[in-house]
Amino acid sequence: xxxxxxxxxxxxxxxxxxxxxxxxxxxxxxxxxxxxxxxxxxxxxxxxxxxxxxxxxxxxxxxxxxxxxxxxxxxxxxxxxxxxxxxxxxxxxxxxxxxxxxxxxxxxxxxxxxxxxxxxxxxxxxxxxxxxxxxxxxxxxxxxxxxxxxxxxxxxxxxxxxxxxxxxxxxxxxxxxxxxxxxxxxxxxxxxxxxxxxxxxxxxxxxxxxxx
Amino acid sequence: xxxxxxxxxxxxxxxxxxxxxxxxxxxxxxxxxxxxxxxxxxxxxxxxxxxxxxxxxxxxxxxxxxxxxxxxxxxxxxxxxxxxxxxxxxxxxxxxxxxxxxxxxxxxxxxxxxxxxxxxxxxxxxxxxxxxxxxxxxxxxxxxxxxxxxxxxxxxxxxxxxxxxxxxxxxxxxxxxxxxxxxxxxxxxxxxxxxxxxxxxxxxxxxxxxxxxxxxxxxxxxxxxxxxxxxxxxxxxxxxxxxxxxxxxxxxxxxxxxxxxxxxxxxxxxxxxxxxxxxxxxxxxxxxxxxxxxxxxxxxxxxxxxxxxxxxxxxxxxxxxxxxxxxxxxxxxxxxxxxxxxxxxxxxxxxxxxxxxxxxxxxxxxxxxxxxxxxxxxxxxxxxxxxxxxxxxxxxxxxxxxxxxxxx
Numbered sequence: 221x222x223x224x225x226x227x228x229x230x231x232x233x234x235x236x237x238x239x240x241x242x243x244x245x246x247x248x249x250x251x252x253x254x255x256x257x258x259x260x261x262x263x264x265x266x267x268x269x270x271x272x273x274x275x276x277x278x279x280x281x282x283x284x285x286x287x288x289x290x291x292x293x294x295x296x297x298x299x300x301x302x303x304x305x306x307x308x309x310x311x312x313x314x315x316x317x318x319x320x321x322x323x324x325x326x327x328x329x330x331x332x333x334x335x336x337x338x339x340x341x342x343x344x345x346x347x348x349x350x351x352x353x354x355x356x357x358x359x360x361x362x363x364x365x366x367x368x369x370x371x372x373x374x375x376x377x378x379x380x381x382x383x384x385x386x387x388x389x390x391x392x393x394x395x396x397x398x399x400x401x402x403x404x405x406x407x408x409x410x411x412x413x414x415x416x417x418x419x420x421x422x423x424x425x426x427x428x429x430x431x432x
Numbered sequence: 433x434x435x436x437x438x439x440x441x442x443x444x445x446x447x448x449x450x451x452x453x454x455x456x457x458x459x460x461x462x463x464x465x466x467x468x469x470x471x472x473x474x475x476x477x478x479x480x481x482x483x484x485x486x487x488x489x490x491x492x493x494x495x496x497x498x499x500x501x502x503x504x505x506x507x508x509x510x511x512x513x514x515x516x517x518x519x520x521x522x523x524x525x526x527x528x529x530x531x532x533x534x535x536x537x538x539x540x541x542x543x544x545x546x547x548x549x550x551x552x553x554x555x556x557x558x559x560x561x562x563x564x565x566x567x568x569x570x571x572x573x574x575x576x577x578x579x580x581x582x583x584x585x586x587x588x589x590x591x592x593x594x595x596x597x598x599x600x601x602x603x604x605x606x607x608x609x610x611x612x613x614x615x616x617x618x619x620x621x622x623x624x625x626x627x628x629x630x631x632x633x634x635x636x637x638x639x640x641x642x643x644x645x646x647x648x649x650x651x652x653x654x655x656x657x658x659x660x661x662x663x664x665x666x667x668x669x670x671x672x673x674x675x676x677x678x679x680x681x682x683x684x685x686x687x688x689x690x691x692x693x694x695x696x697x698x699x700x701x702x703x704x705x706x707x708x709x710x711x712x713x714x715x716x717x718x719x720x721x722x723x724x725x726x727x728x729x730x731x732x733x734x735x736x737x738x739x740x741x742x743x744x745x746x747x748x749x750x751x752x753x754x755x756x757x758x759x760x761x762x763x764x765x766x767x768x769x770x771x772x773x774x775x776x777x778x779x780x781x782x783x784x785x786x787x788x789x790x791x792x793x794x795x796x797x798x799x800x801x802x803x804x805x806x807x808x809x810x811x812x813x814x815x816x817x818x819x820x821x822x823x824x825x826x827x828x829x830x831x832x833x834x835x836x837x838x839x840x
Contacts, residue, residue, distance in 0.1 A: 244771035276800040300681040326663030329810040352490035
């Protein structure tokens with residue numbers, strides 16, 4: 221058995237709430253949020269998975285519940301293998317997850333990015349603020365309800381806004397990514413086209429701001 | 433280091449309140465030449481010594497991960513060019529392998545060999561720029577001119593192969609954009625032959641250069657423990673003396689058949705990171721030579737994957753079945769099974785990872801890019817504290833990051 225398969229077996233015996241997660245490559249486990257820091261700590265200190273390769277989140281869909289899943293990828297620098305740990309956030313409206321910055325300082329920026337993009341709060345994070353978008357940006361762009369083109373938002377500096385009346389405008393979709401809608405036999409509908417054609421450079425997007 | 437600049441009577445004068453100082457806030461970047469793009473560091477200074485550093489990133493954020501959720505797998509290939517835009521060929525390869533892993537598709541040996549050659553040439557090109565820019569940062573202009581001459585030769589090779597010098601978009605899911613043109617491999621070999629002596633010349637400009645050593649040696653030391661804890665990868669990790677290289681440890685694309693060494697540093701300072709990059713270029717030349725020497729024949733794309741790799745142009749124009757196949761591929765994308773995969777490749781800047789969540793069909797549900805520059809930069813607040821402002825410039829140069837990848 222591979223090192224990561226051994227590790228998941230060991231974890232399952234120690235954390236009875238852990239369950240196998242479907243995966244196409246490395247062994248993966250589902251854990252409840254409360255167990256995450258302890259389980260990752262055990263993986264790091266005892267089972268040799270000492271490198272936090274990646275930390276991210278997935279939005280299941282607008283209707284799914286639990287909606288947000290935080291995914292950790294750990295790498296073993298001795299056995300050269302990966303393991304994937306996933307944990308569903310309990311509350312769909314105000315998702316939260318305990319921080320692992322105490323185990324890896326690397327998690328600091330990753331958790332800030334997940335907060336920035338999905339709005340998942342990491343309890344106990346020393347400095348949880350936006351990292352890629354600016355402070356005060358009102359939306360969470362990688363949530364599924366956020367449109368690809370973006371939403372009207374004010375600029376970060378109110379002084380600049382007062383002077384210039386400028387704002388961040390959504391990108392025009394004309395020429396945008398062309399993806400066909402699969403499973404339609406009507407040629408007009410299955411033709412690849414920009415997904416949202418309700419507006420363009422010439423026509424304002426209806427119902428701004430916050431049309432979604 | 434701060435302690436070196438303490439005068440003997442400092443303690444007494446401090447006690448008398450003679451040295452009361454006020455901390456100064458300095459915004460370095462986002463358009464400072466040493467920040468290699470649009471990184472901004474909010475520094476807090478005590479005199480010339482940094483007491484706090486807060487990197488502000490995101491100036492180049494384009495929402496690549498959001499874009500990926502809205503287009504087919506092959507449509508995203510050009511976006512991977514713009515991650516680490518100094519080594520687009522390596523990004524193309526990493527992305528293609530990640531999606532192929534999802535499809536459980538093995539590309540033929542010839543395709544793997546071409547990808548290895550292009551990725552290693554991209555590594556040389558990226559490291560050449562890294563060294564040249566590092567040299568400029570610390571006042572050695574000449575290196576840049578030498579290394580750019582060599583990069584130009586590489587760009588000629590890239591242009592011949594892919595049609596583009598910079599944004600190559602060479603990989604496709606299940607294969608490549610095209611086979612290598614006639615005589616290209618010989619020209620790659622010729623480049624390697626003339627490159628090694630010039631590389632020695634370039635490195636001689638810096639390796640025993642007194643000014644360069646003063647600026648780089650002992651500056652920005654990353655300990656082994658810190659390197660692991662902060663998720664540092666690539667030459668920056670190996671500079672700290674940890675021999676981790678995914679090409680050796682988790683070989684992909686046939687890297688297991690090539691002989692090469694993994695150079696490591698001793699102290700983990702900026703100078704060691706420079707030395708590691710220099711040696712890595714020599715090792716890349718070794719890999720390229722081996723790959724060219726035993727260049728396999730056979731197909732250069734996965735021929736059996738009709739739902740993933742598009743048919744040849746001449747077939748599309750003459751056969752109805754291939755025309756329909758092409759139409760389906762272009763409109764709906766290569767069909768993937770549902771599931772989750774994670775793949776990391778050893779890119780010039782470090783481990784570039786793609787985490788793909790698929791719900792089936794031709795469009796990913798979620799595509800996360802694990803950008804090495806993002807993780808490597810996260811150690812900056814720790815590295816800069818206690819350094820002089822001029823050391824910050826050396827540290828940034830030696831970390832060799834790309835903001836296109838960091839901000840995505």
